[in-house]
Amino acid sequence: MNIYNTLTRKIEEFKPNDKTEVRIYSCGPTVYNYAHIGNLRAYLFMDTLRRTLKYNGYTLKHVMNITDVGHLVSDADDGEDKMMKAARIEKKDPFEIAEFYMKAFLLDIDKLNIDKPEIIARATEHIEVMEEYVKKIIENGYTYETENTIYFDTSKLDQYGVLSNRKVEDQKAGARVEFDSEKKNISDFAVWIKAPENHIMKWDTFWGKCYPGWHLECSAMGYNYLGEQFDIHTGGIDHIPIHHENEIAQSKGFCGKIPANYWMHVDFLTIDGGKMSKSLNNLYTLQDLAEKGYEPLVYRMFNFTSNYRNKINFTWEAMNSAKTALGRLREGYLKHTEGNEEILQETIKDFEARFLNAVNDDLNMPVAMSIVWEVVKFPQKSKQLQKLLLKFDMVLGFNLANYKEEKQELPEEILELVKQRDDARQNKNWAESDRIRDLLINQGYLVKDTKEGTVLEK
Numbered sequence: 001m002n003i004y005n006t007l008t009r010k011i012e013e014f015k016p017n018d019k020t021e022v023r024i025y026s027c028g029p030t031v032y033n034y035a036h037i038g039n040l041r042a043y044l045f046m047d048t049l050r051r052t053l054k055y056n057g058y059t060l061k062h063v064m065n066i067t068d069v070g071h072l073v074s075d076a077d078d079g080e081d082k083m084m085k086a087a088r089i090e091k092k093d094p095f096e097i098a099e100f101y102m103k104a105f106l107l108d109i110d111k112l113n114i115d116k117p118e119i120i121a122r123a124t125e126h127i128e129v130m131e132e133y134v135k136k137i138i139e140n141g142y143t144y145e146t147e148n149t150i151y152f153d154t155s156k157l158d159q160y161g162v163l164s165n166r167k168v169e170d171q172k173a174g175a176r177v178e179f180d181s182e183k184k185n186i187s188d189f190a191v192w193i194k195a196p197e198n199h200i201m202k203w204d205t206f207w208g209k210c211y212p213g214w215h216l217e218c219s220a221m222g223y224n225y226l227g228e229q230f231d232i233h234t235g236g237i238d239h240i241p242i243h244h245e246n247e248i249a250q251s252k253g254f255c256g257k258i259p260a261n262y263w264m265h266v267d268f269l270t271i272d273g274g275k276m277s278k279s280l281n282n283l284y285t286l287q288d289l290a291e292k293g294y295e296p297l298v299y300r301m302f303n304f305t306s307n308y309r310n311k312i313n314f315t316w317e318a319m320n321s322a323k324t325a326l327g328r329l330r331e332g333y334l335k336h337t338e339g340n341e342e343i344l345q346e347t348i349k350d351f352e353a354r355f356l357n358a359v360n361d362d363l364n365m366p367v368a369m370s371i372v373w374e375v376v377k378f379p380q381k382s383k384q385l386q387k388l389l390l391k392f393d394m395v396l397g398f399n400l401a402n403y404k405e406e407k408q409e410l411p412e413e414i415l416e417l418v419k420q421r422d423d424a425r426q427n428k429n430w431a432e433s434d435r436i437r438d439l440l441i442n443q444g445y446l447v448k449d450t451k452e453g454t455v456l457e458k
Helices: 037-055 082-090 094-111 127-139 214-226 237-255 286-291 296-303 316-337 345-359 365-376 383-396 400-408 412-426 430-442
Strands: 002-005 010-013 021-026 059-066 119-122 143-145 149-152 189-194 203-205 208-212 230-236 260-266 269-271 312-314 446-450 453-457
Touching (some): 002 260, 021 214, 037 094, 037 230, 037 269, 037 286, 037 345, 037 383, 059 214, 082 094, 119 214, 127 143, 127 189, 127 203, 127 214, 127 237, 149 237, 189 214, 189 237, 208 214, 214 237, 237 260, 286 296, 296 312, 312 316, 316 365, 316 383, 316 400, 345 365
Parallel strands (some): 021 059, 021 230
Antiparallel strands (some): 002 010, 143 149, 203 208, 446 453
């Protein structure tokens, strides 16, 4: 299995610390609002990585954090805590905000059939872990105090900026106008912050009533569950220049080591070739897609049209194509389920080998899907190919095994409406056909007209 390592900037053969268990840390959501589809791309990538590692026979110990404190509006040290800002806008307790949006996020990843990490760690449940971690960094001499903040001193490191090639000597105080005068270096960052009187999210700590810096939580929880060095760290490319650089800095300050051997980053989702933004009203959620007739697994299919390291451009035309593709995959799977022809074992093994090579080539899902389509369209229909598609679905995650059951679970009254509509169409009674179509749509079904008659999708 070969993966691109941001740390070395090259494709490398994956060699875990343990021959059987892979230890992973993934940056999770800051739960102050609904996740939009750009956010969710990162977790579909995380899921594909998990599934591919399992497909290769590994067991996993995977941690994903839930940020429910400490993430400031700026990824550096500027602005207010995102949780506090959301609480102020919605006039609710920040802990209530966190609980609501965490549940919404977990529901979204269930809808996308994302395989959950073994450990989901909320920041607010690990304050003591973070406190002990930061005390060790202080003890090792990597920090300094101002009136309200304990800063990490990046000039104490042998190198800062190993992921993004940034150099501390280029970022001394005064190098830019917009610079906190209390910092020694522009790259220094907060690890422990004194809470103002009106700050709700604060804890009694060695330095008074405080809350942790955002970057600290991932370092502390990663160490707590996975040890000083684990195998893979994942996140979005926007995490590279600040968040992940600071995680590495903290880990060096704590134990002298870079925490992960491999760093994997997913690129951005663009909308119609541009950025997503509130001002353009294009921050779509899964609910927005559902209201336009796209089930969550259509968005999953859409993501397989590009490698995770490339930008992917969201358009409604592309979603229509993904919707058609998902329907054809399911129909092709069902045809093989009903087939009885015998396929040569050499053919099966060839498909298996090429699919494995594709997913093991830095999760090359477009190539993997091209092999899936060869199996779907294979002229001989066979249960052997049905089983092969189910094996591939261990990585794809389309839940094909349950699709036939879904097709057979149409209620009797719905089946009767379908029969009545087919009769109306056969008699060229188009008004009655349209009336029944509208009834079916109101019952939550997409209606397709085919040569075989009316076909429904939930």
